[in-house]
Amino acid sequence: MKHKILGVFAGGAVLFLAAASLPAHHGYATEFDAKNCLNLKGTLTGVDWENPHGYVYMDVKDASGKVHAWSLETISPNSMRRANTTREDFMNNSGKPAAARACPTKPGGTPDKGTVEILVMSDGVARILGQNIEGLTPEQTKDLLPQLKP
Amino acid sequence: MIRLRETRGLRYVLSLSGVLTILLLLVWIFPPASAQEKENTPHFAGDIENLKPLTAGGPAPHTGGHPDLSGVWYPNSGGTEIQIAYLSASPGVLAAKMQFDPKETPEGPPSFKPGMAAKYRVKPGAARAYGTCAQFGTPATLLGGNATWPIQIIQTPGLIAVLDEYPLDYRVIPTDGRPHPKDPDPTFNGDSTAHWEGDTLVVDTIAVDDRVSNFGSPRWLHSDQEHVIERFSRPSRNYLIYQVTVEDPVVLAKPWVSAPHRWSLSIHKGELLGEFFCTNNQEPEEIGRQTGDEAKTEGK
Numbered sequence: 001m002k003h004k005i006l007g008v009f010a011g012g013a014v015l016f017l018a019a020a021s022l023p024a025h026h027g028y029a030t031e032f033d034a035k036n037c038l039n040l041k042g043t044l045t046g047v048d049w050e051n052p053h054g055y056v057y058m059d060v061k062d063a064s065g066k067v068h069a070w071s072l073e074t075i076s077p078n079s080m081r082r083a084n085t086t087r088e089d090f091m092n093n094s095g096k097p098a099a100a101r102a103c104p105t106k107p108g109g110t111p112d113k114g115t116v117e118i119l120v121m122s123d124g125v126a127r128i129l130g131q132n133i134e135g136l137t138p139e140q141t142k143d144l145l146p147q148l149k150p
Numbered sequence: 151m152i153r154l155r156e157t158r159g160l161r162y163v164l165s166l167s168g169v170l171t172i173l174l175l176l177v178w179i180f181p182p183a184s185a186q187e188k189e190n191t192p193h194f195a196g197d198i199e200n201l202k203p204l205t206a207g208g209p210a211p212h213t214g215g216h217p218d219l220s221g222v223w224y225p226n227s228g229g230t231e232i233q234i235a236y237l238s239a240s241p242g243v244l245a246a247k248m249q250f251d252p253k254e255t256p257e258g259p260p261s262f263k264p265g266m267a268a269k270y271r272v273k274p275g276a277a278r279a280y281g282t283c284a285q286f287g288t289p290a291t292l293l294g295g296n297a298t299w300p301i302q303i304i305q306t307p308g309l310i311a312v313l314d315e316y317p318l319d320y321r322v323i324p325t326d327g328r329p330h331p332k333d334p335d336p337t338f339n340g341d342s343t344a345h346w347e348g349d350t351l352v353v354d355t356i357a358v359d360d361r362v363s364n365f366g367s368p369r370w371l372h373s374d375q376e377h378v379i380e381r382f383s384r385p386s387r388n389y390l391i392y393q394v395t396v397e398d399p400v401v402l403a404k405p406w407v408s409a410p411h412r413w414s415l416s417i418h419k420g421e422l423l424g425e426f427f428c429t430n431n432q433e434p435e436e437i438g439r440q441t442g443d444e445a446k447t448e449g450k
Contacts, residue, residue, distance in 0.1 A: 050430035052281050075233055078424035082231045083196025127195040132235035141238045145192050
């Protein structure tokens, strides 16, 4: 999802990131498909609260009514906790509706697996839990959020 | 009634309540920019949309006649962990994320001696893969290897400890004036000894393991003649400045000097570093491939 505004916003950030030369992040460049991210609505069923990535589990019904058990990769729980997303938040919202912006594996990869970029559990709080591999600008994120209602 | 103005032939007379009504109307129609932005910016867990650079915070504390570097420090200006994705929460987050402005203090590439680039420049894209929690060594850990995660500096008389959350690691740096041993065994963090020059702690490191690559653009390996000088200062309570010089008479035409990198004091009172072991790697093949790539330089 590339918009003209992306170039203007990202200029500073990209320059900074190139200068910092951050460690290569395993998996994201090769495993996940930043061009086909999608909105998921379903039920939160669990979380793996571990490093280097957490995993969020959601049951999502497709158009035919079949349930897909999605596994969604997150940033480190150390990071989530600092931004006020705790293991207790997942426990308290487990078994309840949730919505996620997710980027799936590339074609040929494991089905029903992806990264969770933004998660909204039944408490309604928007939580940024991914790496923004889509490259959403703040404007695009703002436009997306109303679609992520559990 | 307040007579506000009277000009040639015209009289403007307004009641006080009328003036107030007009002012309120104008503010309602054209609210101040900051109030308008705050209404429109969505809210995220952790209030990340409101991240901004810390103020200087007053003078740095001192111990034993020197600035005390102790504290939990984040590699940014915002005093907390700032994941790259948080930049999408609000345009304001970028200023909190930055450790230096490349336009003000550019950080250039290393200058290789003739023929050395092919031997020592690391293949683009290769890095110590995130999923292995592999350590980065000196000075790579503090120049980007630790990514978004904090460090804790514990300053005691005669010794400074630098604890790193990711990758989980520590360095102990004597400040008791001891010299380097004659021929230290190479280690990832190297053999360090430090002394104060005014308000700057100067850390001198040699004997860094061959496998450690330096962060920069591009990244590069080093000879056994590499000599790393790190400078730590604390210009005010909330900021630590970290700057690195890498000398390598075999590989580099001249020393490579980093920009001064800002670190900011944690806003989370009493925070302890989290434990970070990579116990749940789910992409072993990809990690293995990246680890293999890391050993390759351009010439291979």
